[in-house]
Amino acid sequence: MKRDIIIIGAGIMGLTTAYELLKAGRKVTIIDENDITDSTSFGNAGLLSAFDKGPLANPGIVFNTLKLMIKGESPVNIHPTLDTKIYKWLWKFVNSANKDRLKRTLALFEKYGHISNDAYEKMQNIDGLDLDFQRRGMLSVFTEQKSYDKKLLDYAIKNDDVFEIIEKNKIKEFIPCITNDVKGAIHFKRNTHFDPKRTMLELKRYLKENGAEFILNERISHIKYSDSKIESISSALNTYEADTYVISTGYQTLLADKVNQNLVMTPAKGYSITFKMPKELQPVTSTLFSDLFIVMTPRRDDVRITSKLEIGSTNHQIVKKQIESIKENFKKYTVPFIMEDIVEWTGFRPLTPNDMPLIGRDEKYKNLIYGMGLGWLGMTFGPALASILKDLIVNDLENKNSDDILLFSGFYQGKY
Template sequence: MNRDIIVIGAGIMGLTAAYELHKSGKKVTVIDEGNITDCTSFGNAGLLSAFDKGPLSNPGVVLDTLKLMFKGESPVILHPTLDKKIISWLWKFINSANPQRLKRTIALFEKYGQITIDKYKKMQEEDGLDFDFQHKGMLSLFTNQETYNKKIKQYSYEDETRFKILTKSEIKDYVPCSNEKAKGAILFKKNAHLDPKKVITQLKEYLENNGVEFILNEKITDIQFSEDKIEYVKSATKTYEANTYIMSTGYQTLLADKLNKELIMTPAKGYSITFNMPKEYEPLTSTLFADLFIIMSPRKDDVRLTSKLEIGSTNPAVVKKQIDSIKENFKKYTIPFEMSNEKLWAGFRPLTPNDMPLIGRDEKYKNLIYGMGLGWLGMTFGPSLAMILNDLIINDLENKDCDDILLFSGFYQGKY
């Protein structure tokens, strides 16, 4: 079969890239080691939170995390390790958390986050896709007075299109299950949320129905390359050829390692609990318990809690201790209610040390494109990054000719 593009990996980055390239008239094949029913994108909170929400590597993050650890409320779990790659990542993460980088990152988040929101709307309108997209803002609920006071200082002006500071009674209206321990809340109106499972399943169905080839349950284990290009990729039993290859393998770096390409990212394990609860207690919109890093996302048929950032773990299983920890911390700030029909999930997110995705053309192998390192912001940036990669491929650009790559790719961020 004559293929223009092979996309390796069918998470949000891989599928949106396939979508854009198909729209541009390319013959696209998507290869994934699973069957696209439980990938990392499925466990996402579904937040589109590019506005008024800082990156992970923000000033004060280390001290704030230590404070939460002493209270037993920290979402971060750091397993003792001598792995040099993880130690290097942590050092770069700490050094990335500075005011200068924060200002730049927030500007980039807003630029590409808005492109993504517009794209999701367009995909639904033009292609009839149903993502359960809700543009109702994101509520940040604070359980610590000090952090609330610090945040409120940043919003000492009026902008009704951007945010609203809620009164105590309004907090209860937005999050009926919250209790009196809530110190304050701000509704950030430009953010949105959707159902990540619907995004993945709807995109896959649309692409299949429109001629995109899917090869599932097929793990690509090797790359054959010549002096300056990829010749083919192979699994245990087959080889696959195309003109261009997109590597969108999440946290897995096996293929990049074979090319001696060091990708500065680490797998961070996260958890989600999807459940039913009394309708009268459901939040009106996606709610971030900001001091706990617990996200509560209302959906059409259920509610999801997502939390935890587990560094240094290689265990893919759902660990009951971590689920219990999420519930325990969450219940400190909510009234009692029953969580029924619970579905538990755990998966690894590919985190870069400065929250910048790893996108762009390989410097040596010109027909290899990277689309990785989206971390916890896959849904927030997947479509906008896919548009960048599409532009790079369709117009046969070098990285240096693409302003978006130079702006937003972790390959061009200079010193951490």
């Protein structure tokens, strides 16, 4: 049986692409090697951080990381490895962290962030998906005076629609568990947050109820192709044929490798800790501890903190030392309280060296589409990028005919 569209990978990119295609009247099959209960998308902080929050590749990242390493607070660990691809990625990352690229990236983040926020709001309010989507902004808390003063210079011109400088004696109104050791805070009003697990499960439910086919716990390992198109894909047990194939496999590049597409991307291991805490101490909205690379997000039933970035790690297990490091850095600036019903998680995020996702049609195999490389911003941009891929497929466009692909895809914005 030949299918219409097969999406390989059921993270946020795969599910939102399926959602957009179903809305456009197409038939979709989603294949994933797991059961969609614990993918990288599930471990996201839930902060949709498209606004007033610098990308990973920013001009100060190298110096700030070294400074935090000396203090023992660094969120980044680079593991020694013989994999030369990682060192090439690091070199490109360092060269991407410049002011010109930062300006361009921030403008793109805002453009596509608005699209994603509106899409999530529509899913919740019109389609009835319970995402716990909240438009409450993001509180950025600073633990270093120098970085706070620098940020104040960037926001010296008053703009009540975008941000508010929070007086120190009022910070506890936003995050009651904070100590007086923080130097200051800014409330950025355009950011939003939701519950990633709830969102993934709700998308899965909606897709199934509206006709999407799910083939789970089956790993696609082989691609058969002709000169100009993909003929079929196979697992160890089955072969599947479709008119169009979408690869959305997160950090895993096996299938792209098989069609000789060298994706400039590396897996970056991150951690989250989900727990219950006294209601009176919970933050009002997502809080970014800017100098610690820690995000704290309130949800309906609990709270989640996320941090750490390990480059070069191949260990899929939770490293207790990393979890304890997150807790120690977090506790330096919060009042004592007991974390209850703790759930620890780790997973790999697919990072490109310049924060640009790898989206678009394969130049050789015209029925093959990529939706990858979203890094730590998968939840933030998933719906916006899914809409771009939907237009590409439904209107049978080439990459050059999509302004969005030319603007926001690492295939075309990949110069370092």
